[in-house]
Amino acid sequence: MSHRYSTPPRRGRAPSKPGAPAGQVQSLTRGFSILEALAKSGGGLTLTDVAHRVQLPPSTTHRFLSTLERMGYVYQAGDLGLWYVGLQAFTVGTTFLANRDFVAQSHASMHRLMEQAGETANLAILDGTEAVFIAQVQCHEMMRTLVKLGSRVPLHASGVGKALFAALADQQIDAILKVRGLPRITENTIVVPETMWAALRVIRQRGYSFDDEEHARSTRCVGAAIYDEHAEPLGAISIAGPSTRLADERIRQLGPIVAHIAEELTRHLGGRWPHPY
Numbered sequence: 001m002s003h004r005y006s007t008p009p010r011r012g013r014a015p016s017k018p019g020a021p022a023g024q025v026q027s028l029t030r031g032f033s034i035l036e037a038l039a040k041s042g043g044g045l046t047l048t049d050v051a052h053r054v055q056l057p058p059s060t061t062h063r064f065l066s067t068l069e070r071m072g073y074v075y076q077a078g079d080l081g082l083w084y085v086g087l088q089a090f091t092v093g094t095t096f097l098a099n100r101d102f103v104a105q106s107h108a109s110m111h112r113l114m115e116q117a118g119e120t121a122n123l124a125i126l127d128g129t130e131a132v133f134i135a136q137v138q139c140h141e142m143m144r145t146l147v148k149l150g151s152r153v154p155l156h157a158s159g160v161g162k163a164l165f166a167a168l169a170d171q172q173i174d175a176i177l178k179v180r181g182l183p184r185i186t187e188n189t190i191v192v193p194e195t196m197w198a199a200l201r202v203i204r205q206r207g208y209s210f211d212d213e214e215h216a217r218s219t220r221c222v223g224a225a226i227y228d229e230h231a232e233p234l235g236a237i238s239i240a241g242p243s244t245r246l247a248d249e250r251i252r253q254l255g256p257i258v259a260h261i262a263e264e265l266t267r268h269l270g271g272r273w274p275h276p277y
Helices: 023-040 047-054 058-070 088-093 095-100 102-117 159-167 170-180 193-206 248-268
Strands: 074-077 082-085 120-127 130-137 152-154 209-212 219-227 233-242
Touching: 023 047, 023 058, 023 074, 023 082, 047 058, 058 074, 074 170, 102 120, 102 130, 102 233, 102 248, 120 159, 130 159, 152 159, 159 193, 159 209, 159 219, 159 233, 170 193, 209 233, 219 248, 233 248
Parallel strands: none
Antiparallel strands: 074 082, 120 130, 120 233, 130 152, 209 219, 219 233
């Protein structure tokens, strides 16, 4: 905070210790401490783990978590009820994009990807069990695939989604599968967990994902994840276009291009590509 406020102690009450939070300030401090504990965990935490790390009673911790959940700062997933940091922590604070200038620094890479692929380039981030589109560079073709910024796609049935899905830890993937399952969207959607796990292993091995009309008919996508300095997913880029232009041979040509630009962008943003998996 850039401003400090102080008030004289009331009569009959001992003055507060210097720097000691009180009232609403104490609640704010505790809320941020919980967010920091979740951010540093490298994955989800149980209620007991969170309470232990912030040194608060479980009942108090749960009250803070419930408030943060209602505001979108955290979410709960999985049979174990693990808690994770939510997108609102990014959206309201804008620290994530402000510090890295994420969208602005990604634009040149997205434009280069669009020019090399000849198809629309997209940028998305992870929000719980979905990917959210936050930027796009449209291609020059009259027939092109467009998405509305802020729109969401499932992790299991989209180019950016599958790239982000594969970039998560196995424990997180398992929790999302248990919570959301694999609902069918088109006849090509992967709905069998074993098949999805196999697809994610392939994505990790080759460095890019492939959406074969799994989210929208007649549309194919190729995506790759962007990573932060901890080799954790920062976002994902993709190209998308009509299946008539993105035949199998073209997909095999574009996959390494998308992966290469994602790796370059990762390094440009100060991130680390997670090799080997």
